Amino acid sequence: xxxxxxxxxxxxxxxxxxxxxxxxxxxxxxxxxxxxxxxxxxxxxxxxxxxxxxxxxxxxxxxxxxxxxxxxxxxxxxxxxxxxxxxxxxxxxxxxxxxxxxxxxxxxxxxxxxxxxxxxxxxxxxxxxxxxxxxxxxxxxxxxxxxxxx
Numbered sequence: 001x002x003x004x005x006x007x008x009x010x011x012x013x014x015x016x017x018x019x020x021x022x023x024x025x026x027x028x029x030x031x032x033x034x035x036x037x038x039x040x041x042x043x044x045x046x047x048x049x050x051x052x053x054x055x056x057x058x059x060x061x062x063x064x065x066x067x068x069x070x071x072x073x074x075x076x077x078x079x080x081x082x083x084x085x086x087x088x089x090x091x092x093x094x095x096x097x098x099x100x101x102x103x104x105x106x107x108x109x110x111x112x113x114x115x116x117x118x119x120x121x122x123x124x125x126x127x128x129x130x131x132x133x134x135x136x137x138x139x140x141x142x143x144x145x146x147x148x149x150x
Contacts, residue, residue, distance in 0.1 A: 011058045015051045026050065042096045097126070097144045099133075106133055108144070 018026065026046050030037060033053040038045065062070070091110040099106045108129050109117045116123045123129045126140025134143070 007058060011054055014054050018047045018050055040091060040095050040097065042094060044094050045092055099144050101133055101143075 021029075023043065023046075026043075027037070029050050030046060033050065038049075061067075091114070093110055093112045095110040097108040097110075097116075099108075106118070108126070111117050111122070116126055116129050118129050118132065121132070123132065126144055126146075127138065128140070130138035130140045130143035
């Protein structure tokens with residue numbers, strides 16, 4: 001039992017350390033566990049995926065049947081899934097999109113409902129955000145540099 005407690009403590013310490021590592025070190029760890037980097041990364045997403053992989057490595061992963069069941073439940077209840085499919089983009093909640101425009105940086109965050117938050121306002125689409133920022137009609141995916149737009 002003591003070995004298991006030591007293992008839990010070691011994994012917990014490694015996970016706690018993630019929040020203090022520079023992004024360059026997080027990417028080194030990422031490359032160890034994943035074949036490719038996420039298309040729209042943010043630190044919270046990277047840390048959470050690495051934390052899962054550290055736990056999976058130490059204690060084992062979910063059985064395939066359990067994983068499939070959880071994915072099916074998530075797909076059934078996700079509001080984001082429907083938006084992502086319609087728009088060809090799959091943004092995890094918390095994803096931050098950045099764009100420099102008018103000599104300043106603009107940050108847009110994807111919320112849990114698949115909407116876009118900018119300067120305390122909620123928008124249904126990236127195009128609406130781009131229009132708000134520029135005062136002109138822009139394709140949101142084009143404005144934020146995403147490939148394969150709407």
